[in-house]
Amino acid sequence: MAEPVVAVIGAGQAGFQAASSLRQEGFGGRVVLIGDEPVLPYQRPPLSKSYLAGQCGLDEVWLRPENFYEKQNIELLTGETVTAIDRRGRAVRLASGTAIECDHIVLATGARCRALPVAGAELDGVLPLRTLADADLLRERLAAAREVVVVGAGFIGLEFASVAIAAGCAVRIVEVTHQPMGRVVSAEISRYFTERHRAWGAEILLGTGVVRVRGDGNRATAVETSDGRIFPADLVLVCIGVIPNVELARDAGLAADNGIVVDETLHTAAPEITAIGDCANFPTRFAAGRVRLESVQNGVDQAREVAAHIAGKRVGVYDKVPWFWSDQRDLKLQIAGITTGHDRAVLRGDSDSGSFSVFCFKGERLLGVESVNRPADHILARRLLALADPGLSPAQAADASYDLRAHLTPRR
Amino acid sequence: MPSITYVHTDGSREVLDVPVGTSVMRGAVLNSVDGIVAECGGEMMCATCHVDVDEAYVDRMPAQSDDEKAMLEFTASERKPNSRLSCQLVVTPEMDGLVVYLPESQV
Numbered sequence: 001m002a003e004p005v006v007a008v009i010g011a012g013q014a015g016f017q018a019a020s021s022l023r024q025e026g027f028g029g030r031v032v033l034i035g036d037e038p039v040l041p042y043q044r045p046p047l048s049k050s051y052l053a054g055q056c057g058l059d060e061v062w063l064r065p066e067n068f069y070e071k072q073n074i075e076l077l078t079g080e081t082v083t084a085i086d087r088r089g090r091a092v093r094l095a096s097g098t099a100i101e102c103d104h105i106v107l108a109t110g111a112r113c114r115a116l117p118v119a120g121a122e123l124d125g126v127l128p129l130r131t132l133a134d135a136d137l138l139r140e141r142l143a144a145a146r147e148v149v150v151v152g153a154g155f156i157g158l159e160f161a162s163v164a165i166a167a168g169c170a171v172r173i174v175e176v177t178h179q180p181m182g183r184v185v186s187a188e189i190s191r192y193f194t195e196r197h198r199a200w201g202a203e204i205l206l207g208t209g210v211v212r213v214r215g216d217g218n219r220a221t222a223v224e225t226s227d228g229r230i231f232p233a234d235l236v237l238v239c240i241g242v243i244p245n246v247e248l249a250r251d252a253g254l255a256a257d258n259g260i261v262v263d264e265t266l267h268t269a270a271p272e273i274t275a276i277g278d279c280a281n282f283p284t285r286f287a288a289g290r291v292r293l294e295s296v297q298n299g300v301d302q303a304r305e306v307a308a309h310i311a312g313k314r315v316g317v318y319d320k321v322p323w324f325w326s327d328q329r330d331l332k333l334q335i336a337g338i339t340t341g342h343d344r345a346v347l348r349g350d351s352d353s354g355s356f357s358v359f360c361f362k363g364e365r366l367l368g369v370e371s372v373n374r375p376a377d378h379i380l381a382r383r384l385l386a387l388a389d390p391g392l393s394p395a396q397a398a399d400a401s402y403d404l405r406a407h408l409t410p411r412r
Numbered sequence: 413m414p415s416i417t418y419v420h421t422d423g424s425r426e427v428l429d430v431p432v433g434t435s436v437m438r439g440a441v442l443n444s445v446d447g448i449v450a451e452c453g454g455e456m457m458c459a460t461c462h463v464d465v466d467e468a469y470v471d472r473m474p475a476q477s478d479d480e481k482a483m484l485e486f487t488a489s490e491r492k493p494n495s496r497l498s499c500q501l502v503v504t505p506e507m508d509g510l511v512v513y514l515p516e517s518q519v
């Protein structure tokens with residue numbers, strides 16, 4: 001029998017991990033990792049943090065050096081786009097014209113930046129931040145920029161803003177909702193970070209949209225907001241969310257709804273096709289329904305799950321506690337669980353001290369914990385949430401003298 | 413360049429020259445040493461860069477921050493008194509000859 005072949009589509013964090021985990025799990029067939037970016041697989045988090053700030057070089061951005069792929073017998077195709085999945089022929093078609101026959105397909109296509117839907121968005125100086133190429137361009141432009149407008153106060157926008165301020169730029173952050181990072185964090189954390197960014201010198205305009213980017217020739221010069229104001233800008237960062245790359249799956253007849261739809265084992269309706277990472281929409285006990293998460297943890301843990309599955313090591317439900325971090329200047333925000341939909345937020349620690357956590361509950365049930373410079377709480381939260389029932393009440397969380405660590409060791 | 417020895421669980425050793433200023437984790441990753449996962453890239457979020465430092469070198473290691481101590485509670489393999497997160501061990505000239513033991517598993 002011919003050796004089995006796995007085609008991993010997308011050579012980002014999740015695709016890279018799937019390929020390397022297949023080898024760790026002892027998979028002996030061919031592993032082909034196909035990515036459309038022209039570079040080695042890399043990590044995205046530094047692109048809005050240390051790499052953007054010029055504090056680290058490319059060495060620290062690559063997930064592994066070039067020789068790793070050879071050593072692990074992973075066929076890495078960079079700068080190569082998969083144009084179609086041929087389900088009948090069990091193959092993936094490449095832009096370069098060839099096709100790769102395969103027994104399993106792992107979709108790790110990630111997501112792309114949503115474009116700013118206003119006039120002037122195409123002007124030079126209006127930039128996204130998703131890829132290494134984006135970060136390189138931003139690094140170059142940031143060195144010369146004086147007035148920066150950040151459109152969208154999500155994690156990436158705020159991380160970028162703190163780097164831009166440190167670089168000496170005047171920074172305005174324009175956010176259409178009233179809560180920065182509001183899609184994923186509690187009102188308490190949102191408010192705290194808003195205050196900190198203001199103290200660091202950023203101007204934050206909430207409940208404000210961008211209606212037009214003005215330019216001189218083809219160069220952006222200012223941003224016009226929904227309240228009729230005009231802010232000069234020589235650099236406009238657009239980070240208003242992403243669109244999952246579902247087209248390949250959809251064209252192959254697979255369901256897509258805010259991501260490629262998979263079951264609790266991360267399989268699509270086709271038993272030989274899985275989807276992981278930023279592109280996957282999956283059911284989880286950590287949320288009320290289905291979710292699509294954008295984090296290193298999610299991509300990596302899902303990759304390990306499907307790799308173990310394909311290698312025949314285990315067949316199970318994907319059930320890892322979600323976690324995430326964001327670095328903004330001297331603040332490290334760490335999130336365990338999914339706090340969306342909580343109705344009670346309990347503070348532990350003192351926000352004035354700059355080290356505290358917000359424990360988020362729905363009724364009596366702990367949904368997640370958001371920590372600022374308080375890693376011990378974060379770690380404990382990850383362990384608590386892994387239990388079928390964390391069993392921590394809001395009253396216990398609020399009681400500073402209540403020992404969370406003791407809570408974790410088996411009761412009774 | 414300081415030389416660092418990474419000892420696998422089967423006893424095999426990889427000896428690498430790691431530049432001063434680079435972390436013991438990065439030294440391993442850049443040389444594709446199996447057994448250091450480092451999924452967070454040195455952000456002290458994952459504890460998948462766990463190593464046990466040879467007793468002879470423990471004193472030459474930088475002090476453990478509270479963050480590292482907290483994170484060490486999350487290692488997949490048993491945490492020992494000489495366990496460290498290798499992303500926090502920035503190589504100095506005094507570390508030349510350092511021996512670190514890779515744990516049974518990182519995840």
Ligand SMILES: Cc1cc2nc3c(=O)[nH]c(=O)nc-3n(C[C@H](O)[C@H](O)[C@H](O)COP(=O)(O)OP(=O)(O)OC[C@H]3O[C@@H](n4cnc5c(N)ncnc54)[C@H](O)[C@@H]3O)c2cc1C
Pocket residue numbers: 009010011012013014015034035036037043044045046047048080081082083108109110111129130131156245248276277278279293294295296297299323324325326327
């Ligand atoms: C600036 C930035 C900062 C971040 N910071 C953090 C952080 O601090 N902490 C955290 O946990 N997460 C962070 N994230 C999120 C994290 O990086 C992502 O969740 C993670 O990269 C997702 O991995 P992925 O492999 O699913 O997708 P991606 O990394 O997007 O990789 C998908 C790859 O597939 C390629 N591709 C798509 N379609 C095709 C095709 N048809 N053929 C070939 N290739 C294709 C894409 O070009 C891309 O290279 C950050 C993200 C960004 C952009």
Ligand code: FES
Pocket residue numbers: 437450451452453454455456457458459460461483497498499500
């Ligand atoms: S690399 Fe993640 S904690 Fe060291």
